[in-house]
Amino acid sequence: MASSTRSRRSQVTNYWPGFVDALSSLLLVIIFLLSLFMLSQFFLGQEISGKDTAMSRLNAQIAELTELLQLEKVNSSDLESTIATLSATLTSATTERDQMAAQLAGLGAGGDGKDATIAQLESDLTAQQDLSREAAAQVALLNQQLAALRTQLAALEQALQASEATDTENRTQIADLGRRLNLALAQRVQDLSRYRSDFFGKLRQVLEGRADVRVVGDRFVFQSEVLFDAGEAAISPEGQTELAKLGAAIKELQTQIPADVNWVLRIDGHTDKRPINTPEFPSNWELSAARAISVAKYLITQGVPANRLVPAGFGEFSPIDPGDSDEAYRRNRRIEFKLTE
Structure with missing residues (x-):
């Protein structure tokens, strides 16, 4: 019986070299692809960051120019309103001047008794002419x-x-960079999925017929009976x-x-749902944690860094x-x- 036990253990042990080789090959491929992915992501991220900074600066310049444009439009409206007011004043002064000239001509034909009135009217006319010249000068200045x-x-x-044209060009470049980054990510994910699929296919061939070690998703599962009583x-x-x-x-x-x-090896301990209550393990939590820690400590004795x-x-x-069997x-x-990382 002891001989059959040793024979069975020898047969179980023969699966591990293939398992270790397949795991090492996959990890090398994954590490290489992840390195390429991180480098491409870093450079593309740097380029996108620079484009974002430039676009932010251009947006700020556009906002500033827009504000200045609005201020200039308001100033222009104020000047046009002032010009219109001065033009109306000039027209009114011209009309009054013409009226005074007419009155002066009528008074000149009326006799010498109205010299004082004529002098007053001439004085008013001169003042109006001065005002007209001043208004005309202001209008000319405002027009300039x-x-x-x-x-x-x-x-x-x-x-x-x-600025808007530059902004549009930058947005186009950023959209193109985003598209290229998405394509690169999709390609890396596709490559990783393909290599992982090949790796798990090899593992299934190596572990075929063994029930104590399984591949579940991205994890290697050891039944507790393999390691613990x-x-x-x-x-x-x-x-x-x-x-x-x-x-x-x-x-x-x-x-x-x-x-x-920065890689780590996660060691997750799990139990069934039947309760345990011993002085050493008051619950399944303590038991599962103690088993995971025991495995970690043993691997440390084998030279694995803590x-x-x-x-x-x-x-x-x-x-x-979830069953109860x-x-x-x-x-x-x-x-x-x-x-994992």
Whole structure:
């Protein structure tokens, strides 16, 4: 019987070299693609950031030019109103001057007795002429100012049009950059999905016929019975053998991952929903957390850096099988490993 047990363990062990090779190959491919993706995202982000800054500056200039244009239009309206008022005053003064000239001509024909009245009228006429000349000078000055304002308005409108054209061009460039970034992201996701699919296909071939280690999504799932006895958090001798292989694979992977990639190995402990209440483990939370910590400590003894390990206990609250059968309980008692950042 001891001989058959050793034979069965030898057969189980033969699956791991293929498992480790497939995992290492996938991780290398994923790390390479992620590095390319991060570089492309960084440069595209820098270019988009520069375009956003330039567009913000142009928008501020457009707003300033628009405000100046409105102020100039208001000033122009005020000057036109003043010119109209002065023109009306000039017309009125001209009319009064003509009336006084007529009165003066009539008085001159009336005799010498009206010399005083004529002198007064001549004085009034002179004053009106002075007023007319002053109003005409003001009108001429206002016309010059109005012409200058119109020139400034034309220049402001040209500057505003040029800014709007530049803004439109920048928006087009930013939209093109966004489209290119989306295409790059989509391509990277497609590449990662394809390589991950190939990797999991190889794993299924390597692990075919084994029920104690499974691939679930992006995680590797070890049944608790592989590593622990029932209700215990101490790793069994068989479990230590399996974890030693995993530790060796992680150390080999660590030498291949660039130093700037902040990766960690998550170790998630799970139990079934049957309650436990012992002095050592008052609940399934303590049991699942203790098992995850035991695995992390053992991997540390195998040379895996402690800062790369994140143990966590989930108790019975994250089941993968909601059933109440013994098989469902067995599936929910598990240790999950996931490489992540």
